[in-house]
Amino acid sequence: MQDFAERLLQELRAQFPSLEDVPTPNVKAALNRAINKMDLVTREEFDAQAAVLARTRQKLEALEKQVEAMEQSQG
Structure with a gap:
């Protein structure tokens, strides 16, 4: 799931340049929390x-x- 979060972060930053201003650890942490709440396999x-x-x-x-x-x- 860590790779998924990294790929998602890259895609989000490509689509939303304003995310460049947000520190990477904060975005990764938020993405990981959201991903962990999902019922993924x-x-x-x-x-x-x-x-x-x-x-x-x-x-x-x-x-x-x-x-x-x-x-x-x-x-």
Whole structure:
């Protein structure tokens, strides 16, 4: 998250030149406080959860096909 704060600071300073007058530690501290209040995850965590979701979706689709086949066989 520290890298994120640094990149955000650079972007903010590029967009708002008046921030150049504010001491870097003050801006970084404010950004870090704001970032820590957010419910953020790393890209790795996101990718891991996306993979779990994809596997779960595959299993659900397979189970739905099994149920459909069972219903047709009893039908």
